[in-house]
Amino acid sequence: MAHDLRFRQVHLDFHTSEHIAGIGDDFDPEKFAGTLKAAHVDSVTLFSRCHHGWIYHDTEFPYRHPNLSRNLLAEQIRACHAADIKCPIYITVGWDELQARLHPEWREVDANGRMIGAGPLEPGWKKLCFGSPYIDYVVAQTEEVLDLFGDEVDGLFFDIIFVNGAHSSYAMEEYSRQGLDPRREEDVRKMKSWLIHQYMSRVTDAARAKQPKVPIFHNSGHVSPDFRDRLHYFSHLEVESLPTGGWGYNHLPLAARYTRTLDDQWLGMTGKFSETWGHFNSYKNPAALEFECFSALALGGRCSVGDQLPPRGELDAKTYELIGGVYAQVAAREPWVSGAKPVTEIAVINAEVIPGAGDRANNAINIGVMRALAELQHQFDFVDFATDLSSYRLLILPDAISLEPAQIAVIDAFVARGGRVLATGKSGFGLANFPAEYEEDRHFTPDYLQYGDTIGVMYEMAARVSAAPGATVLADIWDPYFNRTAEHFCSHAHAPVAGPSGDPGILIQGPIGYMAHPIFGTYATHSMTFHRDLLEMMLGRLLPDPLVKLHGPRSIQAHVQQKGAETHVHLLHYIPERRGLRYDIVENSLSLAGATVRVKGSFSHGVFEPQGISAELVAEGEYVSVALPAISGHTILVLH
Numbered sequence: 001m002a003h004d005l006r007f008r009q010v011h012l013d014f015h016t017s018e019h020i021a022g023i024g025d026d027f028d029p030e031k032f033a034g035t036l037k038a039a040h041v042d043s044v045t046l047f048s049r050c051h052h053g054w055i056y057h058d059t060e061f062p063y064r065h066p067n068l069s070r071n072l073l074a075e076q077i078r079a080c081h082a083a084d085i086k087c088p089i090y091i092t093v094g095w096d097e098l099q100a101r102l103h104p105e106w107r108e109v110d111a112n113g114r115m116i117g118a119g120p121l122e123p124g125w126k127k128l129c130f131g132s133p134y135i136d137y138v139v140a141q142t143e144e145v146l147d148l149f150g151d152e153v154d155g156l157f158f159d160i161i162f163v164n165g166a167h168s169s170y171a172m173e174e175y176s177r178q179g180l181d182p183r184r185e186e187d188v189r190k191m192k193s194w195l196i197h198q199y200m201s202r203v204t205d206a207a208r209a210k211q212p213k214v215p216i217f218h219n220s221g222h223v224s225p226d227f228r229d230r231l232h233y234f235s236h237l238e239v240e241s242l243p244t245g246g247w248g249y250n251h252l253p254l255a256a257r258y259t260r261t262l263d264d265q266w267l268g269m270t271g272k273f274s275e276t277w278g279h280f281n282s283y284k285n286p287a288a289l290e291f292e293c294f295s296a297l298a299l300g301g302r303c304s305v306g307d308q309l310p311p312r313g314e315l316d317a318k319t320y321e322l323i324g325g326v327y328a329q330v331a332a333r334e335p336w337v338s339g340a341k342p343v344t345e346i347a348v349i350n351a352e353v354i355p356g357a358g359d360r361a362n363n364a365i366n367i368g369v370m371r372a373l374a375e376l377q378h379q380f381d382f383v384d385f386a387t388d389l390s391s392y393r394l395l396i397l398p399d400a401i402s403l404e405p406a407q408i409a410v411i412d413a414f415v416a417r418g419g420r421v422l423a424t425g426k427s428g429f430g431l432a433n434f435p436a437e438y439e440e441d442r443h444f445t446p447d448y449l450q451y452g453d454t455i456g457v458m459y460e461m462a463a464r465v466s467a468a469p470g471a472t473v474l475a476d477i478w479d480p481y482f483n484r485t486a487e488h489f490c491s492h493a494h495a496p497v498a499g500p501s502g503d504p505g506i507l508i509q510g511p512i513g514y515m516a517h518p519i520f521g522t523y524a525t526h527s528m529t530f531h532r533d534l535l536e537m538m539l540g541r542l543l544p545d546p547l548v549k550l551h552g553p554r555s556i557q558a559h560v561q562q563k564g565a566e567t568h569v570h571l572l573h574y575i576p577e578r579r580g581l582r583y584d585i586v587e588n589s590l591s592l593a594g595a596t597v598r599v600k601g602s603f604s605h606g607v608f609e610p611q612g613i614s615a616e617l618v619a620e621g622e623y624v625s626v627a628l629p630a631i632s633g634h635t636i637l638v639l640h
Helices: 029-038 072-082 097-102 134-152 169-178 185-210 225-233 251-262 286-298 317-337 364-375 405-416 519-526 529-542
Strands: 008-013 043-049 089-092 156-159 216-218 237-240 266-271 302-308 346-349 380-383 394-397 420-424 436-441 447-451 454-458 463-467 472-480 497-509 512-515 548-551 556-563 566-573 596-600 606-609 613-615 617-620 623-627 634-639
Touching: 008 266, 008 317, 029 072, 029 317, 043 072, 043 134, 072 134, 089 134, 134 185, 169 185, 185 216, 185 225, 216 225, 225 251, 237 251, 251 266, 251 286, 251 364, 251 380, 266 286, 286 302, 286 317, 286 556, 286 566, 286 634, 302 317, 317 606, 317 634, 346 364, 364 380, 364 519, 364 529, 394 405, 405 420, 420 529, 447 497, 447 529, 454 529, 463 497, 472 529, 497 529, 512 529, 519 529, 548 556, 566 596, 596 634, 613 634
Parallel strands: 008 043, 008 302, 043 089, 089 156, 156 216, 237 266, 266 302, 346 380, 346 394, 394 420, 420 512
Antiparallel strands: 436 463, 447 454, 447 472, 472 497, 497 512, 548 596, 556 566, 566 634, 596 623, 606 613, 606 634, 617 623
């Protein structure tokens, strides 16, 4: 993949009902482009076909929006190109309300015969099957777009690329042809993957046959390890992540840390909405949009902000005041982020490689890893077993990573070259010189762990292990009096500490550390700082000299990048706050003042950019220490 993405993009939804008149009647080309330009937008994704199934330009298909009186997409593209604004073109795939109505036999079906999506009396989208003749239409409509607009096509954005139901008549025929069993969960996963691959192959091949270098992205709302063997269908990657739209504030920093190992050309897509897509006259707080855009930059990506064009075709002025205020700040940071690359030293096996572990916003293991390591200011990536580990110093196998012989060989070789390993829960067994030997699951849950003079509750079930010869036990497990059952329980929750169990809880042997509890999932679920403190202790033993150390609030985020001879440390201070029943809100940026950052390396001088404030560097062994100034929100410490 090789496609140079612009930094300040807008994804301009235009899903517009046929029950609304005057579509595009108020569109003014000069005002449209002028509004975008004034808001510092340098790329805008525009609509060919929407989820309602309507097309917004001249077409040979009988599906042009019935209330559209102009060649809207063509006018939008001409106006934007005149203002040096790029225009990728949007084509819906998974949801097309019109085609679902015309061809109900094309809809996805689950194993119980139920059609996927909204029912006949519900408002909402209906999911179409990628194995049906519908994909013939998607291919033909894509080819028409490329024929109509030619070199004016700056990219193709295909949306809703996932499979929920894999039991339509078309899929059932394919099970039979491939010798798969539609009753077996593993075979159903294979069918879902095959349906996605065949869609991507057909559409991408058709597009590249027309324009070999056309940029292409297939959007599924997340980037997972499944993407690795699909990368040849993409020109770049995009991480859709609206924190108040179901993704949450944990998603982007998690997904981005995997995405950037697949491609350094990616963008983070949030939205201007206070809640989610399709919310008209809904505006998120400026500080929230700052946080989301600056986070994408700090993680090594570009920015995209979602909006929806009102039916009559005139952009909402307040929306572009909001976007423009943030994108002016993004533009001011581009001299430092353009060409900069993230610097990381810890690789974490992405728990999405575990079937059924959860994905996107609900994978407790990954969320626990991301929260704990980010709060400790470690520089890390999520990886899979195909990732080259040679640039990393430490590999983490979190909670439930079972290893096959080939994977054990790769990790043993990593350790032999000087790498270190931290395994937790049921991970890591089978590695050479592993400090623990698995016996069974422990019988008590919760139980307790003694470290130093503290005995802390451990909420999730540990593995019962014995120490391998030569291993050092760092912490012991203590038992409760009993598990909580109808026959015997104590107080409101679990039984108190009874005494030592004799089982080790944390062990280390040379470069390999092991924690018997699934500590990452535990931290994600229970958020008890004692659990993070245990991780901090283990990481301090395995990686005593990390790239960054920070003395200050755990809410300050630090991301290291390299640009030429310069080392950049992005520092962000924003705190999402649950103010009601549903959403985490960011209303204010917070000051960095009072905190001190220590950066590993030898540097002569530093500047906080784009503020232009000189940094006072104090040498402390192999680190330089820098007191942070009274800057709120985000700054880049540029070290020379």
